[in-house]
Amino acid sequence: MSGLFTRSSLLAMIMLVSVLHSPSFADGNLRETPLVRAVQTSRKSVVNIHTEKKAAEDKEARFFSPKSRKVTGMGTGVVIDERGYIVTNYHVIQDVDVITVTLDGGASYDGRPVSYDRKHDLAIIRIxxxxxxxxxxxxTSSDLMLAETVYAVGNAFGYEHTVTAGIVSALHRDVEVDETQSYENLIQTDASINPGNSGGPLLNVNGEVIGINVAIRSGAQRIGFAIPIDDARRTIARLLSVERLDGAPHGLVTTDVKSATEKKLVVNEVATGSAAELCGIKSGxxxxxxxxxxxxxxTDLERSLLAMPRGKVVDxxxxxxxxxxxxxFTVGVGKSPVIAQSTAQNSEVTVATAEKKTAQVPAVNVSQTNTPPQSKPQTVNTPPQSKPQTVDTEAQIMDRAWELLGLRLESLSDVEKQEVTSRTYPGARGxxxxxxxxxxxxxxxxxxxxKFVKEGDVLLGLDGFETLGPVNLNYILKQDRIQKATSMKCQIxxxxxxxxxGTLLLSR
Known part of the structure; x- marks a missing residue:
């Protein structure tokens, strides 16, 4: 008995000495737990999002009314690139007119949507x-443990940077919100997730994001859900695709490999003639x-090349x-190959600028080619997006343009787009x-x-619509729109x- 007492006393003394010599005790601050330090580190990368949009009945009204009602919303976002790229839930910014982003220090900025994925309910905005x-x-969400301590930071009910703590309650939950939205493989947590937390991070005690908060169980207490960060990052990579946003494909098919001990990006395939092959990258x-x-x-690969000028050489x-x-690696060189990585998933991604509802293009009403547009821009009606039909891939859309118009097209880089959009051009009405x-x-x-188009020209508009990207082009060239058409006006x-x-004849 005395031996047992001696061993217990010795263990207690060792533990006491350890505590007395710990940094927190030495500083007289036992309150600064790992969780507190994690919050202090991570909150600088959490942003609060406030949105505004007109009420549905006001948007459908033919004339503006000074009494139009504004509907406000709120959400949270996570900084994923130091240049101002932020990820949030798509439902936070869906159909809104104004996005205001507030940083931890209180500074506010106007936000604009970059791209989004309706199915996976994620979007990229930029300030x-x-x-x-x-x-x-x-x-990483690959090694999450049941009952592991987690916490959420978000704009709960508009109370900015609210912190709530809990545990991982369950993994691999499938949740159906309504007939149009369902989720797979979610993290369930009892950390309080409230309206306004959507799009914000679920973090571990190291201050690392392990999920994107997305939903709560209505009528229940402390049943919230988050998209595992490994799943979210695969979607974010597609949302930041340099091929889609800059028109400068790298030609790589890759796989994320993540575990408790490593995170790495492995090359599966290198497209022939691509920038990656010219650089010397190989499979494996x-x-x-x-x-x-x-x-x-x-995600890191895409953001490292995003918005880089064509011809820029990087290590x-x-x-x-x-x-x-x-x-x-030279940005924007080589062929523009059609690579096979996640073709179906890529078709779910929409570049926000490509379906901007206020996009404008000059109306055309002339009979000869090579003449300046003579009228003010008209409002473009883009295809309805609420009930998506079978979606063609970008390659299929571009191939249809080649067959019908005789033009091979690709997206503009940021630099080229800036050249087009940074000035105004003369028109008959201003x-x-x-x-x-x-x-x-x-x-x-x-x-x-x-007869009048050259390689290197930019196709600005077609058939009275702007041609900002594949989404616009797909709508313009839909079979039910052009079945009786023999030609289309265009702006170059x-x-x-x-x-x-000029006028383009449609080939059949």
């Missing part, structure tokens, strides 16, 4: 900042770093057969401004287009000049 933002440390390589950004997954560090190598277009990379030699921008107008 214009003058100083780099703090990027949220990314954890592990991409470690691009222009100083550590690459943990596909790319990879690991091949256990040895590290540094290659030179200045005309364009919102973007599609670059013409090839013209069919035996087509009518070949040629570098350094004013827009030209």
């Amino acid at each position: 214009t900042v003058t100083e780099p933002l703090s990027v949220m440390p990314m954890g 390589d592990i991409i470690c770093n691009v222009r100083g950004i550590r690459i943990n997954d596909g 790319l560090v990879l690991q091949r057969e256990g040895r590290e190598q540094t290659l030179q 200045p005309v401004r364009y919102n973007g277009g599609l670059r013409i990379i090839e013209v069919k030699s035996d087509s009518v287009a070949a 921008y040629r570098k350094g000049g004013n827009p030209l107008e």
Whole structure:
């Protein structure tokens, strides 16, 4: 008995000495727990989102009424790139007119949607900042444990940066919200998630995001759900795709590999003639770093190349057969291959600027080619998005443009888009401004287009609609729209000049 007492006393003394010599005790601050430190670290990367939109009946009204009602909303976002790119839930920004983003320090910015995925309920918005933002440390959802301590930070009921704590209650939950929205493989937590928390982070005690808060169980107490961060990051990578946003594909098919001990991006396939192949990347390589950004997954790869000028050369560090190598990657070079990575999933991604409902294009009413547009812009009606039909891939849409118009098209880079949108052009009824277009990379030699269109021109508008991207083009060239049409008016921008107008014959 005395031996047992001696051993117990010795253990107690050791524990007491350990506590007395811990940093927190030495500083006289036992209150600063790991959870407190994690909150202090992560909250700089959490933003509050406030939205406004007109009431549905006001939007459908023909004339503006000074008594139009505004509907306000709220949500939360997570900084994923220091240049102001933020991820949130799509339902937070769906159909809104105004997005206001407030940072931890209280500074507010106007936000604009970049891209979104309705099915997976995620969206990217961007704010214009003058100083780099703090990027949220990314954890992994691959090693989550039941009863593990987690906490949520968000704009709960409009109370900014509210912190709630709880545990992981369950994993792999499938939840159906209504007939149009369901989720798979969610994390269930009893950390209080309230209206306004949507789009915010669920974090572990290390301050790493392990989920994106998305839903609560109506009428229940402390039953909330979050999208696992590993699933979310795969969707975010598609939302940040440089091929979609910049028109500068890298030509890589990759896989995120994540566990408790490692996070890495493995190359599965390199498209022939692509920028990646020209760089020297091979299947099986592990991409470690691009222009100083550590690459943990596909999201990091896309954001490392996002908004880089064509022709810019960046350092790319990879690991091949256990040895590290540094290659030179040139942005925007090589062919624009159609790669097979997640084709169906990519079709769920929408680039926000491509279906902007206020987009405008000059109305056309002339009979000859190569004449400047003569009228003010008209409002464009984009295809309804509430009940999506079978969605063509971007490659299928571009192939249809080639067959019907004799034009091979691709998206503009940010630099090229800026050249088009940064100025106004003369019109009969006043200045005309364009919102973007599609670059013409090839013209069919035996087509009518070949008489006045050149490679390198930008297709600004077609059949009275703006051609900002594949979504617009898909709507314009839908079979039920053009089945009786034999020609279409178009607007073309040629570098350094004013827009030209012509007529394209449709090939059958």
